[in-house]
Each structure stands twice: as structure tokens, then as C-alpha cells.
Amino acid sequence: MNDQTMTPEERAANLKGMGCARKRVEDVRFTQGKGNYVDDIKLDGMLFGAFVRSPYAHARVVSVNKDAALAVPGVVAVLTAEDLAPLGLHWMPTLAGDKQMVLADGKVLFQGQEVAYVVAENRYIAADAAELVDVEYEELPVLTDPFEALKSDVVLREDLAGQTEGAHGPRKHHNHIFTWEQGDKDATEAVLGEADVVAEEMVYYHRTHPCPLETCGCVASMDKVTGKLTLYGTFQAPHAIRTVVSLISGLAEHNIRVISPDIGGGFGNKVGAYAGYVCSVVASIVTGQPVKWVENRMENLMSTAFARDYWMRGKIAATKAGKITGLWCHTTADHGGFDACADPTKFPAGFMNICTGSYDIPVAYLAVDGVYTNKAPGGVAYRCSFRVTEAAYFIERMIEVLAIKLNMDAAELRRINFIKAEQFPYQSALGWEYDSGDYHTAWDKALKAVDYEGLRAEQAQRIEDFKAGKTRKLLGIGLTHFTEIVGAGPVKNCDILGLGMFDSCEIRIHPTGSAIARLGTISQGQGHATTFAQIIASEIGLPADDITLEEGDTDTAPYGLGTYGSRSTPVAGAATAMAARKIRPKAQMIAAYLLEVHDNDVEWDVDRFAVKGAPERFKTMKEIAFAAYNQAIPGLEPGLEAVSYYDPPNMTYPFGAYICVMEIDVDTGEWEVRQFYALDDCGTRINPMIIEGQVHGGVTEALAIAMGQEIAYDEMGNVKTGTLMDFFIPTAWETPNYTTDHTVTPSPHHPIGAKGVGESPNVGGVPAFSNAVHDAFRPFGLVQSHMPHDHWRIWKIANGLGMHG
Amino acid sequence: MELSDEIRISAPRDVVYQALNNVDVLRECIPGCEELTQASPDQLEAKVVLKIGPVKAKFAGEVTLDTSNAPDGFSLMGEGKGGAAGFAKGGADVTLTEDGDETILKYTAKVDIGGKIAQLGSRLIAGTAKKLSGKFFTKFGEVVSEQTVS
Numbered sequence: 001m002n003d004q005t006m007t008p009e010e011r012a013a014n015l016k017g018m019g020c021a022r023k024r025v026e027d028v029r030f031t032q033g034k035g036n037y038v039d040d041i042k043l044d045g046m047l048f049g050a051f052v053r054s055p056y057a058h059a060r061v062v063s064v065n066k067d068a069a070l071a072v073p074g075v076v077a078v079l080t081a082e083d084l085a086p087l088g089l090h091w092m093p094t095l096a097g098d099k100q101m102v103l104a105d106g107k108v109l110f111q112g113q114e115v116a117y118v119v120a121e122n123r124y125i126a127a128d129a130a131e132l133v134d135v136e137y138e139e140l141p142v143l144t145d146p147f148e149a150l151k152s153d154v155v156l157r158e159d160l161a162g163q164t165e166g167a168h169g170p171r172k173h174h175n176h177i178f179t180w181e182q183g184d185k186d187a188t189e190a191v192l193g194e195a196d197v198v199a200e201e202m203v204y205y206h207r208t209h210p211c212p213l214e215t216c217g218c219v220a221s222m223d224k225v226t227g228k229l230t231l232y233g234t235f236q237a238p239h240a241i242r243t244v245v246s247l248i249s250g251l252a253e254h255n256i257r258v259i260s261p262d263i264g265g266g267f268g269n270k271v272g273a274y275a276g277y278v279c280s281v282v283a284s285i286v287t288g289q290p291v292k293w294v295e296n297r298m299e300n301l302m303s304t305a306f307a308r309d310y311w312m313r314g315k316i317a318a319t320k321a322g323k324i325t326g327l328w329c330h331t332t333a334d335h336g337g338f339d340a341c342a343d344p345t346k347f348p349a350g351f352m353n354i355c356t357g358s359y360d361i362p363v364a365y366l367a368v369d370g371v372y373t374n375k376a377p378g379g380v381a382y383r384c385s386f387r388v389t390e391a392a393y394f395i396e397r398m399i400e401v402l403a404i405k406l407n408m409d410a411a412e413l414r415r416i417n418f419i420k421a422e423q424f425p426y427q428s429a430l431g432w433e434y435d436s437g438d439y440h441t442a443w444d445k446a447l448k449a450v451d452y453e454g455l456r457a458e459q460a461q462r463i464e465d466f467k468a469g470k471t472r473k474l475l476g477i478g479l480t481h482f483t484e485i486v487g488a489g490p491v492k493n494c495d496i497l498g499l500g501m502f503d504s505c506e507i508r509i510h511p512t513g514s515a516i517a518r519l520g521t522i523s524q525g526q527g528h529a530t531t532f533a534q535i536i537a538s539e540i541g542l543p544a545d546d547i548t549l550e551e552g553d554t555d556t557a558p559y560g561l562g563t564y565g566s567r568s569t570p571v572a573g574a575a576t577a578m579a580a581r582k583i584r585p586k587a588q589m590i591a592a593y594l595l596e597v598h599d600n601d602v603e604w605d606v607d608r609f610a611v612k613g614a615p616e617r618f619k620t621m622k623e624i625a626f627a628a629y630n631q632a633i634p635g636l637e638p639g640l641e642a643v644s645y646y647d648p649p650n651m652t653y654p655f656g657a658y659i660c661v662m663e664i665d666v667d668t669g670e671w672e673v674r675q676f677y678a679l680d681d682c683g684t685r686i687n688p689m690i691i692e693g694q695v696h697g698g699v700t701e702a703l704a705i706a707m708g709q710e711i712a713y714d715e716m717g718n719v720k721t722g723t724l725m726d727f728f729i730p731t732a733w734e735t736p737n738y739t740t741d742h743t744v745t746p747s748p749h750h751p752i753g754a755k756g757v758g759e760s761p762n763v764g765g766v767p768a769f770s771n772a773v774h775d776a777f778r779p780f781g782l783v784q785s786h787m788p789h790d791h792w793r794i795w796k797i798a799n800g801l802g803m804h805g
Numbered sequence: 806m807e808l809s810d811e812i813r814i815s816a817p818r819d820v821v822y823q824a825l826n827n828v829d830v831l832r833e834c835i836p837g838c839e840e841l842t843q844a845s846p847d848q849l850e851a852k853v854v855l856k857i858g859p860v861k862a863k864f865a866g867e868v869t870l871d872t873s874n875a876p877d878g879f880s881l882m883g884e885g886k887g888g889a890a891g892f893a894k895g896g897a898d899v900t901l902t903e904d905g906d907e908t909i910l911k912y913t914a915k916v917d918i919g920g921k922i923a924q925l926g927s928r929l930i931a932g933t934a935k936k937l938s939g940k941f942f943t944k945f946g947e948v949v950s951e952q953t954v955s
Contacts, residue, residue: 055891055920111920131862131889298924716917722924 011606016545017538018752021689024530026523035262038217039294041232046219047076049280049293050126052116052133053303054108057144057374057717058156059137061104064116068132074125076287078133079117079279081105092248092278095271095496096348097167098177098339099159100377102275107140109156109337110376111717112302117279119291142717146311146334146371149175156337156372167339168348168370177339177370182353183430188365191326195317199405203397204786205390207309207334207375207711209301210382211727212524214264216304217294218277220284228255229284233277235260235552236270237562238522240499242554244273247497249281260552266524267701268380271342271564272305301727302719305342305378306711309334310352310387312394316402324402324417327364327429329355329394333379335370341379342564343386344494344501350386351485351651353430357395358439358483358655359417364429374717383701383762385486385565392482396767397784400479400774404783409456410775411447414481415440425748432485434653435747435755437681442743443481446657446679449741452477455661463779472667478660478772482764486756487570487652496561503572504558505579506643507536511629513622514546517579520560521572522552526694526758528568531686532576535752539580540587541607541621558643566654566756569686570747575646577751582642590632591619652747652755656680658699658764662772666803669795671707671773673736678764683746683755695740695761702765704730706773708790728788777801808934809913812942816949818901821908822876824949825899834944836937839863847872853885855937858929860922862890877901891920910942 006014016022029035054061066078081103084090091099104115116133120126143149143156155161155174164171168178192198218233229251235241238258246253263270276293283291295304315328333349335341343350349368356364381387399417403410418439419426426434455477462475491500504520517536521528529549537544551557560572584604591609592599595617602609610618619627628640661675678695685691708728712720721727746753766787773789774782780801785793798804814821824830828849832841840852849868854861866885874880878900886892895916902909918930 052889055889057919134888298921302924714923716919716923718919718923720924725928 008606015537015541015543015607017534018684018686020534020687022530022534022544022687024527024690026527026529037214037262037264038219038232038234041219041261041292043219043221043290046290046292047119047121047283047287048123048126049276049283049291050118050120050123050130051114051276051299052118052130052135053299054104054111054113054115054137056108056137056139057111057142058109058140060107060140061115062136062138065134066116068134069118069129072120072125072129072132074121075118075129076121077119077283078129079103079119079282080115084282087282089248089278089282092273094338094340094377096339096341096343097345100338100340102278107158108137110374111719112299112376113337114275114303117283119283119287142374142715143175144373144375144713144715144717146332146373149371149373156374175372177335177372178348180349180368181366183365184363185365187363188326188328191363192315192317192328195325196320197402197405198315198317199398199402200315201398201401201784203312203314203394203784205308205310205312205393206787207306208382208705208709209306209711209727210267210269210380211301211729212265212267212269215295215297215300216270216274216276217292218280219290219292220280221290222284222288224288228257229281230257230259231277231281232259232261234263234266234270235562236263236266236522236524236564238552238554239520239559240496240561241273241277243499244497245281248278258554260522263522263524266564267383268307268342268564269305270524271380271562272340272378274304297724298722301711302722303376305340305380306336306376307378307380307382308390309379310390312390314394314398316398318402318406322406322408322413322416324359324361327356327361327398329366331366331368333368333370334373334375335379336373336375336377338377339370340377342381344488344496345498346493347386350381350388352387352391354388354432354483354485355391355394356428356430357392358414358419358481359395360419360423361429366430375713381565383698384759385484385488388484388486389763389766392484392763393767393770396480396482396771400771401783404778410479411452414479415443418443418481433650434483435650435749436745437483437653437655438743438745439481439655442655442657442679442681445741445743446659446677449739450659450661450675450677472665474664474666474776476662476664476772476774476776478662478768478770478775480658480764480768480771481655482658482760482767483653483655484566484760484763485651485653486566486759487648488565488567489651490649491647499561500647501561501567501571502645502647503560503567503575504643504645505572505575506558506641507579507583508641509542509583509625509628511626513542513625515542516548516550517576518550518557519572519576520558521563521568524563526563526568527687527690531569531690532573534686535573535576536580539577540583558645566759569754569756570652570750571646571648573754574648574751575644578646579642579644581751582644583640586628586640587621587624589636590624590627593633594619594627649749652683652750654680654682654755654757654760656760656764658768660768660772662769662776664773664776664794666798669791669793669798671789671794673703675739676736676768677739677741678761679741679743680757680760681743681745682757682760683744683750684753685742685744686754691757692740694758696738698759698761699738699765700730700735702762703735703769704728705762706766706769706787706789708788710788806916806918806930806934807914808916808938809911810938811909811911812946813904814908814910814946814949815906816908816952817906818876818903818908820952821901821910821949824945824952826872830945830948833948834941836940855887857922857933858925860890860925862887864893887920887922889921891918891922893918893922
């Protein structure tokens, strides 16, 4: 079979372009143990760094004695804030407009805070010597509750004393960071005052942690001869890190090369800048040797960025018939000791204002107060776009609470309030323009797939049986219809430290018709090398297998803001398509010239340009590529390449319908997920297999968060869940079977109509699991109970409802 | 964390009380005790090596005694610092009741623990504390009985 006898469909299939369940090209190395992670990097003369961390959550640092540590053979240096101060590096800026101590400057604000940095010939010496650094502390009162912190006389941030203006407006109290308001307060309160029904509830989304399999780390290597710093690290945003390092170190940006090698999961944990990076860079500059720092698991859980910790008080107004008329939300956000949230600059509470969800709510008001406490800083988007999972959990709980108040079926309540397909593009009351959606179709498909009516009948029978003493197990049906906002974002309102949140792709086609593409993003397991090659394959007709994808080296990749917030496909994916489309006109000119016809007389046909009306006369992209490297057309510049910096006109709004069916034992609190159905609409689907993998992974993380995972503190500020003994990571034993499904509503503004999917399952999964627990106990009077729903807390729900006799 | 227990010791109350205030006896009985010195009549300084789960560290501590209730009992307050391993602080009330030739020792202790031992060892602390206090009183019972016999 040759090119002339193959049908266009067969030629398209050979490209393995968009829509193909192409196997992940990355897995060849990952499944053979041939990945190259930060800790695999070994450089000549490399030293190792280890931190001395505070055992106290709040204490004054009276003195630091390094003598015993420095006396250990193999110890090269011990750095403290005093050593960094002359360089101005004892504090560093955070992504949220605050500043953060690199090493304790007079006091510590959370357990695990970095106090000193020991540099030694190997990691064992460094760890041993770190234990010998003698730090004298003077304990201070500990504040772990944000509501208490706002009332307390104890000043956490003495460096900010007297500052009534923060990065995001006025500060109301010495432990207050910001107030962020969206929507129409007066109109919303007027609606609440006149409504038939108002449901009110406090919805807490507990503190948890992304806990990637690979912890954070870096290798800093300063070449004193060339003056060039190479920084390898677990960076989700390598270019932004390069700019930050340049700004805070004073090194010229062209003399800094940041490389993100293979990354073992990020989930938001690897977006920010950490003390370990700064100390390693300083140590390498001082010693002239490469310095490696890699966190252990405890350090990761207790010091690098946490997620959530939002106390969301909600009021939702509706008519007797269940039509929602208004939504009010006040959130108290626990940010820990420093405000190191990773959000676009103008959004101190991220996109929490997506909290009207999938519903047509005429008026709404949102206020968020950020608060300092004696906990670790962070507040990153753990497998979600900035605070979207908090917003989705809030509205999906409030819908359930309203359904109880109205004595209505929660599926029907959702249906009558969904934004209708014909209302898109839809302007939400809190300021977003939803690009596209068809929620009713997705909802009906989901309910039918699980036989919703049948499940409710079974549940009714179960309740009868329970009351008759025939069973001790309840059945919960957890419903969720979520709408995300991802793909940050339009430069007009999205930037980080002043860097617009565009992204980029550069494509070079080689003479023999293969290609390399470089992007401003960085895969941490998403499979970019697989999917972005598929976009290019479909756009310019070269087989995906012949396209190399490279990310993460700032010396070679075009500038981009990195991978988090489901932004890679919406932004860099768009840049990829646009770069490919920039190549096509030149290819068309070359083809027409070679075919001796006018440019307008050839047309695109899968992998070639063919003469209109004479498809047997054509030039394949492969032939065109080769011609491009000779003098294809007299006077035409040789080569075939393009670069695109894509500034998206809008966010994308993926959505989905998730249903969880859960069995709960009221006597032990044990739960079992009997069925989990996940319908995702992420617009155009690039690789169905990767989408399915993302949904499986994301729902499993959602299961962890909803059913057990948390960063818990005791009243002394001790992290009680600092190891994997206590921090719940599901294994195959706890992980249920998932059914995935989809509808396709393309984004109208994205070049290929894709919306992004990697984080949807976490956003939709958490409320689905939590609602299942609540739904099981609803007939017995439960309205709201805080996550995580571990066995003990479920047992307590049953006990509190008098179900233990 | 709260601990309490009741131990019967085959020695009269006065002997038990004096032994509890005898630095040499205590040094011999406290598991992992490397140093114990009497800084003042109501103050002791100690260096103790403790192992809780995967954390092994030397704790330097100070203990203040309140003997106003002697010989029916006494109270103590203390604090120990284990550097990177963390810290512990707390207090205990001890009562001694005569029962013929024997003495019943009851104690209740409240201890707060912070740092790495609180994180890594949280599952093990209660068990370890019980084991250590068991070791202490077994040894203490032996030493005091020997003294009584001799």
C-alpha cells in the first residue's frame, strides 16, 4: 500500500493525531527505570544540603550554635539567616506579594521552618551534622485556628507590625492578610432577606497536601569560570523560577539556566520557590561546587506548600419551587505563617469566584479573608486550578444543604438550576464568562448510566431494612455537577509577579520531515510528549511518532509560565496549534511552487497539499520539508519553523457529572465505594487513553482527600500527619473501580476546542465522595459534617445521630 | 498525653520517699539516664537518651520538685529538649500511701510533646511512655527493696 492508494482516513490514522489513543512515549523510559529525576543527577564534586528545622510552631530563636556541626569531618558550611542577610537573601518574595524567611530571622512561625542549612560532602554527614546544630528557642503562644488568630493579641508577623496596607489592600488586624470581595453585596443580601427559603451552612475544606511521589529538590551548580548558574529542580514553572532567581540573586537572567528534568508528580506542590532552592544556590556560589538538596517525606509534608484550609460560610436563597435566587459566601482562609499562595497576582483567593458553579444564579457575593497562623505556608492548587476545588466543594455542598431544606431530590434541584446550553457564553454573577457547556445533556446521560431512579429505590428499601434491624449498612448516592475554570490565563487579568500567563511553542521541522517542538510548559506525568505531538501531527500532517517534544530547559525552550492549573492544553496546547498553523502557509507556497500552480490552487489534505480537483497531484509535508531546506522558491528564506506565544482570550470551562455510590457500615464507620461514574466534558479530546488515565488518577486523589487525607495540627502546632503512616495515600486496596464517560462541547475560543482535563477529577471527585457520605445519613438528620470522612469521623456521625442504640 | 499508674513497692513509705529524692537511686533507675545532678534542693538536671520509634536522641532537661506535701507525696514539673528530635514538657503528681510494710505509689502525669518525636513517634509515644515508666518502677522497686533488706 502506498500514499496514492491509502484513503484520507487511513493516512490520518497513520499520523496518530488528535483523537488517537496513542500509547505514552514517556513510558518507555519510566517503565524501565530509566527516568532522569533531580535526585538522579550526579555532578563532579557535588555537595549536599540539609536543613535544621524548628520543632516549635512559634518561638523566638535566641541563638544558633554551629560549632559542633562544623567540627564534623566532611561538613563544609552551616548557613543561618545571619550569613544570608548581607546578601539580602535571608528573606525572599512569595508569589502572593508577601515575603518569607529563607532561614529563621529571629523567630519561627511554623513547625518545620528552616533555621539553618548544613552543607556537607554527602547527605548522611549533612543529616547527622544538622542534628548537632544547637538552637536555643524561647517558646511563644501558638495560634493554629484562624478565627482565634484574628482575635488574638499575639502578633505573628512582627516584621509587618504597624503595616495596615497589605499586597491586596487594607489589613484589619495584625494577623489579617487581605480581604477580597467579588459580586454585589447589597443586592445579594436583599435577595437573602426576601427569599422563600435560605439555607445556611459552614463548609470546611480541610488542610491537605499534594504529596507528590517525588518530593521537592534541586541541584545548584555555579560555574565560576563562565559565571553561569545551572539550576536543576523539580520546578513546575522553570522559566518563572529563572526570572525569580535572577530578581532575588542579582545574577543576570542569561547567566541562569533552569532545567526541570523528569518530575515525579507535582500537583501544585512544585510551583513555588522554596528556601531549599535559595540556600542551595547560595551554597554553590560560596563553595564553587554543585550543591544538591532533596526533601525527605516528612519535610515535604510539613514545610512545602499545603493545599485548601478554607472555612466557607454560605447562604443560598431559593424559591419554594427550588429556583436559586442568590448565593452568599464568606471564606476565612488559613494561609499559615507567610502568604505563599500560588495564585495569579490579582486573585489572592484564586478563582474562588467560580463558586456559583454550574448554576444560573442571578446575584452573588463572595468575600475572602486571608489569615496568618502558626502553620506552614502554601495554599497551592492541589490538582486544581487556583481554589477551584474549594469553590466546587462549597457550591456542591450548598446545593445538597438546600435540597434538604426544600425536601427535594438533589438531582432535580441541580437540573432546574443549571445554566442552559443556549445561555452560553454565560456571564456569571461573580464576573466570569463561561465559554461553552451543555450541562443538561451530561446530567441526563450520567443519571441514566447509573440508573438513578433504581438507586434511589434501592436506597429507600435499605432505609426500611435498616429501621427494621435487617442491616447495619447504609447506602449513599453522591451527586456532583462541577464546572471548572482553567487555562490561566488571559494576560489582561492573569499574571504571576508581573509575568503574563501566556504560553509558548516553537516547532522546527527537519529536512527529512520529522520535527522537534519545544514548549514553555513541563510535564510531571501529564504525557505532554505524547499529546502535544498529536496536536502537531493533526495540524501539519507529520506522524506524531516523528515529532520530539522538549520541555523544561530554559536555555532552549521558549518562555512560558509552566504547568499547573490545567493550563498546559488550554494555553500551551493552543500555542502548539497556532505555531503549526504558522508553518502551513509557507508549506503551501512551497507545495504550489513545486506543483507549478498558484498558491490558492492547492488545498490541505491530511498530510499534504493537493491540487484542487486533482488530488493525485500533491506534495506531502515530508516532501515539502525537504524542499524547504533547499532553494524551494527563488528568494524564499530556507527552513520551516515557527514559534507562537499564545495569550488566551478567555479561560476554558471544563465540566462534568460524577456519581458515587457508597456503602457505609454505621457500627465501624467503614466505607466501600460500590460504583463511581465519571462523565467529563473537556471539549475536544486529544488522547482518550490519557484522559482516562488522568481521570483515574484524579479521582483516586479525590478519594484520598475526601476520605482521610489531611494535614492535622495539635494545639501546640505539631504536625500530626507528617508521615505516610498517618497521611492517607490510597493503595490498590482502597481504590475502587471507575467508569469513565464523556460528552464533547468544544471551547469556542480555543484553536482546537480543547479545555483541559487533568484536574477535573479532583475538583468533581471530592464533592462526589463527600456527598455520598452525607447522602447516606441524610434520612437520619445529617446536614453537614466536615471532611475528611475517615472511619472514626463517620462512626462519630452515626454515634451523634443516635444510631448506636 | 496523660499517663497514670499505681505501683506497689515492698518498702515503708519513708524509705520510698527518700529513695525518690535520692539522685543516685534515680540515676540507676531512669532508663537511658546518663547524667543526673542535684542543682539545688528542689532542682535536678538530667541527660537522658531516649528512643521512640525511629527517633533516638539525647534529652537535656530540668526538673523542679515541689516537696511541700512530703511524705504523702510530691509534685514535679519538667522540661526536656532533644534538639532536632523535639522536646517534651509536663508535670506529675505522685502520692504515697502506706499499706502495712508496703507502699502504694500512684502517679498522674501530663506531658506535651513537640517536634519530630511528636510526628514520627505519635503512634508509639503512649506505648513507649508506659514501657519506660514500667522499667523505671520495676527497677525502683528492686533497688528500694534491696535497701530495705540490707
